[in-house]
Amino acid sequence: MELYEYLPENLEFDENTLNELKALTVNKLKRTKRKNTVKRLITIAASFVLVIALMWAVGFENVAAAAQRLFSFIPGFGITESEENIYILKETVTTENEKAKVTLYHASSVGYFDAESLYFHLVINYKDGYEPNSQKLMSGHGKIYYKDKVYGNEYSNIRGSYYNSVYQITGLRVDFPHNEIMVDEEYILEITVDETTVSIPFVLQDANRNENIEVVTQTSGSISVTAVKYREILEQEEYIAVDLQLKGDNNTGYKLPDPLPYVNTGVYFESENKKVVPKKNIGSTYYFDPRQVLEGDILKLSGIYCFENIEETSFTVKVPEEGEREKLKVEIPFNLGKFILKEAYASGGKLFIVVESEFYADIIHVNPRITRDAKDIVSPMNRDLNFTDSNFNEMSVNIKETDSEIIFNINSVHYTMNETFEFNFN
């Protein structure tokens, strides 16, 4: 018998929770079906309208070229070749000081109309006995030096996670003016973490010009993902590495939040009869066992989980009498949409706030980080508040006896985009 078969089935469970779960699941199922149908219809209709408009405006001869350019930005018509420069690290670099060993595993570029950004993944291994200050880890930042130029500033913040003497930095972005990133030149990355500054020299290469590196870009919805596949040796073991670079679609103007969003909702290679999951990942670089991945296996990425830090916003809601409703006029914008708080009402000792949400992408789950009374703001979750569905159409909070009004704060929004990508490396 396998281990799961030893699991008990008589666990405590509230019947109301079961009913809520059933309703939630069935609603999601209906929404997914509806969204898929609407999305297909909109895509087809938009394609026709655009092509006809183009033919009328610029003449038939120019339509083919124009349509090709346009289709690369219409949801569902992904592009498979990247025209942009894709820079990645030429080799892994390690440096150390008295406190720690720092390894730069990965750098990759993401280009926009007006600028290009380099994203870095580093791992800091603290040496015996040294315990970094966790708060100071959070306030780290990085810059890049090249000859007499400096890129990045104290706002080029570092994001990472610390565990067991290892600090993994997966969110350091440094911006460059357009066309200023160079290959085969030595840059110096200077990071300041825990009040210690470390300099790491590194050299970039152009992934498109290296025949051992495969690059495929796909676009879906508002998101474009470039997958860069190459071989890499880490800790004396060879891997197939796939670096996933995400960016917002230039055409919609949506720029993905900084730092790099998570993409690890589902990343795997698939062929007819097998699925190969990564052995590990460092940031958004996924490492696969080369014995399991065969030529022609397709890389799949499903769902994209992002979070956005938004400017901290407070709003005050007057607690209405039981059964009464209070109109609200509060708008909370973020990169990918906005929340509009419409009204508040009191029922059963709780304050309910009705929210209208507008999203500029296909969102299957949204979770704003809202707290009350300016407390516990940094907490990832706040158990005082309840959101009644996955798209945040209503929230509730217990009313205390002393409450005549309640102050809420919001400082970030987490969401999962319903986008899937397939990369065929040939």
Added chain:
Amino acid sequence: MSDDLMLKALQKKPEEGLRMAMDKYARLVYHIALGKLRDVCSKEDIEELVSDVFLALFENRNKIKSGKIKAFLCSVALNKSVDLFRRITFSQTVELKEDILSYDGMVEEMFFKAQDKKELKAALSQLDELDKSILARKIYLRQTSKQIAQALNLSDDAVRKRISRSYEKLRENLSGVI
């Protein structure tokens, strides 16, 4: 309701089959998610995850083999929970809990490293039934030694000893694999 009938229902009347599967397995899936996420997620997030697990069952209803519904749900619930836990704690300093550093944590990590490997099944077959019950509760439900002791009518100390013995046995049998 047998799993075979449930699978047939899922394939012929999908929404009805989904409800049947939830009636039978929602509590187990919920407890797997709760075990991993109770310190970092709200009830609503856990419910979201549970519904996603059942949606995955729905989407894969034609690929799942007979008798494998429970295996599918447990595996997806555990992997999704670990995934979400990692995402949520990504930007935070994780507070180290004692059990992460003990055999409890190590046995869980070993299970994750080896879960896709056929050697794990052979290694687990070396354990006795009681040890497997303890490990199942530890790995899937993240029950504490005290909770396991109460449920299986054992002493705390006996549970801890069995976990450490299981860890050593698994490590021995899986050496060279993970």
